[in-house]
Amino acid sequence: MTIDRVAIIGLGLIGGSIGLAAGKMAPHIATTGWDADPDVRARAAERGLVGTICETASDAVANADFVVLCVPVGAMEEAARAISASLKPGAIVSDVGSSKASVAAALAKALPDATVIPAHPVAGTEKSGPEAGFAELFRHRWCIVTPPENAPKEAVADLAAFWESLGAKVEIMDAAHHDLVLAVTSHIPHLIAYTIVGTASDLEDVTRGEVIKYSAGGFRDFTRIAASNPVMWRDVFLSNRDAVLEVLGRFTEDLTALQRAIRNGDGDTLHDLFDRTRTIRRSIIEEGQDDARPDFGRSDH
Amino acid sequence: MTIDRVAIIGLGLIGGSIGLAAGKMAPHIATTGWDADPDVRARAAERGLVGTICETASDAVANADFVVLCVPVGAMEEAARAISASLKPGAIVSDVGSSKASVAAALAKALPDATVIPAHPVAGTEKSGPEAGFAELFRHRWCIVTPPENAPKEAVADLAAFWESLGAKVEIMDAAHHDLVLAVTSHIPHLIAYTIVGTASDLEDVTRGEVIKYSAGGFRDFTRIAASNPVMWRDVFLSNRDAVLEVLGRFTEDLTALQRAIRNGDGDTLHDLFDRTRTIRRSIIEEGQDDARPDFGRSDH
Known part of the structure; x- marks a missing residue:
C-alpha cells in the first residue's frame, strides 16, 4: 500500500501546511480535512488547504488510508475517539504532536484496533490558525517517527x-528519547522565552514601553517564540512533564553557576562558555537548519 | 559647533558600521579610524570602513571634534588613556558600550578634562569584526545617550x-536607569541564551548531533544570540553586575513558579502567561522594532 488518500484533522498551521504541501509536492494524493471550529473550516476552504473540507471528522476519514491528527496534544484522545468508528480497516493513524509518549498512550487507548504510528515534524512558526500554513514548512526539516514496537x-x-x-x-526514534531531545531543543527554549517575556512585562522600574523600544538588544528574539499558540504549548508542558522538569533542572544549575561567576567577577568562566557556544551555531547553519545571514536575514525596514 | 570630523576607535561590528553609515548618510563628515589589532586595521582599510585608517590612536583623534570609542566595555579606560594626550580641546568623547554607569566612571577617570558623553546604540547582530558592519545597522534603532550632569x-x-x-x-536617560533597562532587554536574554546553549551541549543523554538536527523546534533562535562576541559579553556582565543580578533574580522567581505549575499540572497558570506574552510581540512589530514576517522572514533555503 502507498498513501493515496489523506485525512487531516485540525486545520491550523501544521494541518494546513500538510494540506498545502501535499497539494503542491504530492498532487496524486487526495486530501480531506476537518476542524472542530466551523469558522476555521470556512477559512480553510477559502485558502484551499485541502481538496475537500468535510462537515464531520467521520466523513473526513471514511475513505482515507492515512489520517493525521493535527490538534493540540491535549485534544488528541478526543480527536481519535471522534474518528474511531469511521476508520477504514488498515488505515494508518498518525499525529504531529510535540510530545510523543503521552500521545502514543492516548491514541492506543482511543484506537485499540488501528495502526497507530505517532510522528512529529520539527517545524513551525510563531503563527497559528488556518491562515498560517504554507507548502514549504517541512522542507529540510526533520520529521521524527516514533513507531510502537508492534x-x-x-x-x-x-x-x-x-x-x-x-x-x-x-x-525513527523511541518516544521516550524523542521527548527528552525535544525538551532540550524546543520545550525548554519556549518555556524560557515565555518566562523572560513575562518577567520583562511585570517589572516596576522598567516600563513596557521601554522594553518594546529597546527590544532590538536581544529581547525581541524571545518574543517571537513567546507569541506561539498558548493552548498548544500548555499541552506540551503538561504532557511532557518529566523530561521538561529534568532538562529545566539542568538549565537552572547552569544558570546558577553563571550567576555566581557574575557575582564573583569571574570573567574566565563567562568567556569560556561564551566562546564555546559559538560553534554550535556554526554546525546548525552547516547542516541547513538555520539561515546563515546575520540576524536571520531579517529586514528592519 | 557641529560634528565634522569623527574618529572611530575600534573597527569591529559597531565601529565599522558607524564609519560606513557616516560615509553613506552623512558624507560631509570626515572619518578617521584606528584599531589595536593591525590585522583589523588592514581589513578595515580594504572594506573602506572609514576615510583614513591611522597607525596610532593619537593620530586618529588629533583633528577630530568627535571621538567614539567602539571597544569592549572592559577596554574603554585603556582606550581613553591612549587618546587623552592628543584630544583636540572641546572635542566630544563618546562610546557605544552596552553598560553605561561603569563606562561613565572609567571615562571620567581617564579623561578628567574632556567633554565625555556616554551613549549606547541599541543595535547589533551576532557577527563581529571588521567584516560584520553595514551602513544600515542603526536605522530605526534607538541610541540611548546618558549625559553626566555637567x-x-x-x-x-x-x-x-x-x-x-x-x-x-x-x-536621553540616566546611566543607572539605562543599565537596568538594558539588563532586561539585552543582557539577561543573552545570558539565558548562552546558558541554554551550554546546557544543551553538555547533556549525556542527548547528543550534540541531535541538538543540531532538531534545533528548528526553537533552540536555533537562541544559538544566534549565543554566537555573539564573547569578550564584549563577558565585559557587559562584569560591568553591569548589580542590574543583571537583580533582573536575573526576578527571572528565576518567575521560572520557579512555572516549574511548579508544570509539576502540579496547573494548565491555567501556563495558559494565562502564554496568552499574555503574545501582545508584547505585536507591540514590538507595530513600533518597527522587528520583522513582522513569520520566523523573522528567514528563508530556509
Whole structure:
C-alpha cells in the first residue's frame, strides 16, 4: 500500500501546511480535512488547504488510508475517539504532536484496533490558525517517527515516504528519547522565552514601553517564540512533564553557576562558555537548519 | 559647533558600521579610524570602513571634534588613556558600550578634562569584526545617550544630531536607569541564551548531533544570540553586575513558579502567561522594532 488518500484533522498551521504541501509536492494524493471550529473550516476552504473540507471528522476519514491528527496534544484522545468508528480497516493513524509518549498512550487507548504510528515534524512558526500554513514548512526539516514496537514495517515505511514527499527528512526514534531531545531543543527554549517575556512585562522600574523600544538588544528574539499558540504549548508542558522538569533542572544549575561567576567577577568562566557556544551555531547553519545571514536575514525596514 | 570630523576607535561590528553609515548618510563628515589589532586595521582599510585608517590612536583623534570609542566595555579606560594626550580641546568623547554607569566612571577617570558623553546604540547582530558592519545597522534603532550632569547642552545636541544622521532615534536617560533597562532587554536574554546553549551541549543523554538536527523546534533562535562576541559579553556582565543580578533574580522567581505549575499540572497558570506574552510581540512589530514576517522572514533555503 502507498498513501493515496489523506485525512487531516485540525486545520491550523501544521494541518494546513500538510494540506498545502501535499497539494503542491504530492498532487496524486487526495486530501480531506476537518476542524472542530466551523469558522476555521470556512477559512480553510477559502485558502484551499485541502481538496475537500468535510462537515464531520467521520466523513473526513471514511475513505482515507492515512489520517493525521493535527490538534493540540491535549485534544488528541478526543480527536481519535471522534474518528474511531469511521476508520477504514488498515488505515494508518498518525499525529504531529510535540510530545510523543503521552500521545502514543492516548491514541492506543482511543484506537485499540488501528495502526497507530505517532510522528512529529520539527517545524513551525510563531503563527497559528488556518491562515498560517504554507507548502514549504517541512522542507529540510526533520520529521521524527516514533513507531510502537508492534507497528507494521510497511506502514512505517509508508508514513516515512509520505513525509519525505513533503520535503522532510525522517528519523525513527523511541518516544521516550524523542521527548527528552525535544525538551532540550524546543520545550525548554519556549518555556524560557515565555518566562523572560513575562518577567520583562511585570517589572516596576522598567516600563513596557521601554522594553518594546529597546527590544532590538536581544529581547525581541524571545518574543517571537513567546507569541506561539498558548493552548498548544500548555499541552506540551503538561504532557511532557518529566523530561521538561529534568532538562529545566539542568538549565537552572547552569544558570546558577553563571550567576555566581557574575557575582564573583569571574570573567574566565563567562568567556569560556561564551566562546564555546559559538560553534554550535556554526554546525546548525552547516547542516541547513538555520539561515546563515546575520540576524536571520531579517529586514528592519 | 557641529560634528565634522569623527574618529572611530575600534573597527569591529559597531565601529565599522558607524564609519560606513557616516560615509553613506552623512558624507560631509570626515572619518578617521584606528584599531589595536593591525590585522583589523588592514581589513578595515580594504572594506573602506572609514576615510583614513591611522597607525596610532593619537593620530586618529588629533583633528577630530568627535571621538567614539567602539571597544569592549572592559577596554574603554585603556582606550581613553591612549587618546587623552592628543584630544583636540572641546572635542566630544563618546562610546557605544552596552553598560553605561561603569563606562561613565572609567571615562571620567581617564579623561578628567574632556567633554565625555556616554551613549549606547541599541543595535547589533551576532557577527563581529571588521567584516560584520553595514551602513544600515542603526536605522530605526534607538541610541540611548546618558549625559553626566555637567554635560554641555550643545554637546549633547551635537551628539544626538550625529546619531540621527545615521538613521537612529535618540533618547536621553540616566546611566543607572539605562543599565537596568538594558539588563532586561539585552543582557539577561543573552545570558539565558548562552546558558541554554551550554546546557544543551553538555547533556549525556542527548547528543550534540541531535541538538543540531532538531534545533528548528526553537533552540536555533537562541544559538544566534549565543554566537555573539564573547569578550564584549563577558565585559557587559562584569560591568553591569548589580542590574543583571537583580533582573536575573526576578527571572528565576518567575521560572520557579512555572516549574511548579508544570509539576502540579496547573494548565491555567501556563495558559494565562502564554496568552499574555503574545501582545508584547505585536507591540514590538507595530513600533518597527522587528520583522513582522513569520520566523523573522528567514528563508530556509
